[in-house]
Amino acid sequence: MPNTASVPEAVTDRELRAYLYGLPGVDEVGAAARAKDLSTRSIKTTAKARAIDLAISMVDLTTLEGADTPGKVRAMCAKAARPDPEDRTVPSVGAVCVYPDRVGNAVEALRGTGIGVASVATAFPSGRAPLEAKLSDTRAAVADGASEIDMVIDRGAFLSGDYPKVYEEITAVKEACGNTHLKVILETGELSTLDNVRRASHLAIRAGADFIKTSTGKVSPAATPPVVLVMLEAVRDHHRDTGRHVGVKPAGGIRNTKDAIRNLVLVNETAGPDWLTPDLFRIGASSLLNDLLMQRTRLSTGTYPGPDHYTQD
């Protein structure tokens, strides 16, 4: 995990605005073209095998449904710890990701596995709740043993230009997290422009985020390649300027091995190989894991397995 940043000092509206509007713009067409160019990288044979295992180790195996039960969470945790019961060489996933009230179930199920539990918090997914409710949401998850908090930013405040509100919420949640790592969800699908993605990324990073995360998974579009590209540029630039590594987590819409590997290529060629670790790159997904497992089998056996050879959860 990255070094947790110290809680930054309060900033004025004027300072924040000057900072965010001083960032270089993003040309949407150019960013999309670069992401598309990188998507044509051909990752084959040994490189593909390594990429698949790396991707498995980066998955935040996620269930965020109103219908989540203790049983559903326990089943997912079993899968997270041993993705393929028949093949012990398969790495375990990066973490599981659940709602705050399921953290206890997950912590219990994963005891002794070393796999972390991430909890969404702060009135996920909309973030439309009073700050106090968001903080108590966070504290509850931390108290129940969450090792990572995935908070959402107040997109309404961001879009209305109330940057201090967004900033101060993040710093407050960060404080409530204590030593628990904080991922800040930008919900890029609601931010509309890549300029906003860049500004929101730097705002979150500056407010103390350990990770910046694209999406809740409840809004489309989610983790599109240009969005991931711009967020990777933000953490790259922050590292160049301060030496601090901030992680990136695309979530939503990454459903198959090809998408996952394209994300790894984006990481490799944008932020650089330093980020090719679960400590700095995660993929929020649920159905992706089985596709990674199927492709893994195909690579090692040369034949295509069927979906029923893998557990659904």
Place this chain on the structure above:
Amino acid sequence: MAERRTDAKKTARKATRAPARLAVRKTYKLYLGGAFPRSESGRSYPVTSADGDHLANASLASRKDARDAVVAARKAFTGWSGRTAYNRGQILYRVAEVMEGRRAQFTDQLAVARGTDRAEAETIVSAAIDRWVYYAGWTDKFAQVIGGSNPVAGPYYNHSAPEPTGVVVVFAPQEAPLLGLSSVLAPVVATGNTAVVVTSETEPLAAVDLAEVLATSDVPGGVINLLTGRAGEIGPHLAAHADVDALDLAGAGEHATGFEEAAAESLTRVLRPGPEAGGDERAWLDPDPGTSRMSPFLETKTVWHPIGV
């Protein structure tokens, strides 16, 4: 003008009797950078009427005059091409207005120089004036007719627009000193180019009269520069001049091939002599030549820009 002609004829006949009033003759000079200098070489050459009578001594432009003309035209280019198309149209129309006011002068001049009757000269002068009106109307239209947007296969705004080539050397038609000259010159400047004109060698006087119109028509100095003299003498220097962007060889005659070869060295654009080039004023009467004499002196610039949020 009429008096001057009479005067000239009398001179030719070595008149023995002084006239009641001695006419004031015009000195025919070059038109360079908005001024009327004599050739720096101090040379002149006699110009005669169609009947062989001596009309005047025209300045015989030198290689250095040609070089100065290119400098003047280059200097004027940024300002002229940077004016609005509407403004250029206004100025070209003003040329026509001022010509109209001097149509008697042009008619007399042309009748003597060409040896035609007044009616014929009237026809040509009218057509010449109308030619300036015609191109005055083109200044703010050719870009729409020639340019446009291009539907490229991608998220890009893509637009092509014509721009003036730059400094154009015009070898004016030899046998069509007014309408021919106007027909080749007006399109060059209508499109925002600046011009160095080598006039008809044997009939240069109409060009100098036109220069006087230009000088009083808000045409900025240097936009049009007129050199009277011999294409064969100054043409090679102009054709090979690296700061000349295009040649109109309408009146280059036997020199056309040599000038085109010289132009090749700096990839100077060349408009070869067309079917009307060897003809007299009547060959230039077509009232609607379209874009044919503008597009050779235009460059197409295509600009791309992404379309995104």
Place this chain on the structure above:
Amino acid sequence: MAEIFEYAPAPESRSVVTLRENYDLFVDGGFVPAESGENLTSLNPADESALATVAVAGPTDVDRAVAAARHAQENVWGPMSGAERGKYLFRLARILQERSRELAVLESMDNGKPIKETRDADLPLAAAHFFYHAGWADKLHHAGLGTDPRPLGVAAQVIPWNFPLLMLAWKIAPALATGNTVVLKPAETTPLTALVFAEICQEADLPPGVVNILTGAGETGQALVEHPGVDKVAFTGSTDVGRGIARAVAGTDKRLTLELGGKGANIVYDDAALDEAVEGIVQGIFFNQGHVCCAGSRLLVQESIAEELLPRLKERVSRIRVGDPLDKNTDLGAINSAGQLRRIREATDSGEAEGVERWSPACDLPTDGYWFAPTLLTGVSQSHRVAREEIFGPVLSVLTFRTPEEAVDKANNTPYGLSAGVWTEKGSRMLWTAERLRAGVVWSNTFNKLDPTSPFGGYKESGYGREGGRHGLEAYLG
């Protein structure tokens, strides 16, 4: 951590290409040997292996080809209805699409450019060019070039080695659409895709003589453009050869269009979208190994942003993958020929001798073949040779400017005028700059984009005439 994700080799299969040992000339619908019996060998610049030999056309062969083209123009192609001509072009476009994998691999082998580019740029654009012009064939009277536009006759076309098939498409498609017939000479070092195109003409049942392909070197090209039987000359290549051609056609009735060299300025203002500007700079100079007449070979960066931009640029250039052109992950392939490699080395060395600073990322170049690492030259000023002369290789000269006026002055301070780039997030500044640049193509916030609908061609010594779009038709109609 780097070794965790090295890309394994991902070579495109060569098996889609079936090469003959020797190719004859394509004249009047058939392959015929050259009168002289001479041949030249086309090499794979990535490993210097021989790919095939091709015939060298001499004056007699040029006579035959021009006669065949004349006969076809007067008796078949000219009289044919525009709609029917168009259908042939549509057919050619479709076959190019169908055989695109084969042609992409062959182009990569013969030229040295990466398969990624032949697959994603050369081939799709070549097919698109035929498709676009096919639709014009029966609509020429709507092109704003007169109510009864007529073909000129026989077009002599000489093309370069940097985009062999794409340049063929740029030449042949408009000529055919407008009712002309062609004799085309591909470049000496890259004749093979043109010869496959000849086979495609047969496959399309194109009437004999409409397209004739004469292989050979400079002398063949000279004999072709100077042949008294041609009505139109179209040349893409070096400015020096272009001058010679302009001289040669002087005084004739031949129409001429020239697409020549360039030294494109890529202007980056301090408010640019930096990451995309860096991509655009890279695309501008390293696309196709810099063998691009419209390359952005002069970077003009505003001094106030230079220190921010250059490290980003170097970091990005360090990620360029140089190597096997047929590897799908290769960004920068082989230099096309030993001669071109020598010229690039000579020009770059001269820059160093003049005191500019030279930088290339660490990269392992293959031992066989012709290779040149991506190179930045910094500390360059206008008077340096590397700021004035076209290098035509993966070498970027970096200059700085202080004000927009200075940027425009420096950009225009070249005898060339083909392309330029502008990077700024401010619309009015972009338009102000674009308006003042004396270049035929201005890419703002992008670079090296090509499209069949978009006219392409230069100002000043970059040549004259336009290719592509409605404007491009003018060169082939009288």
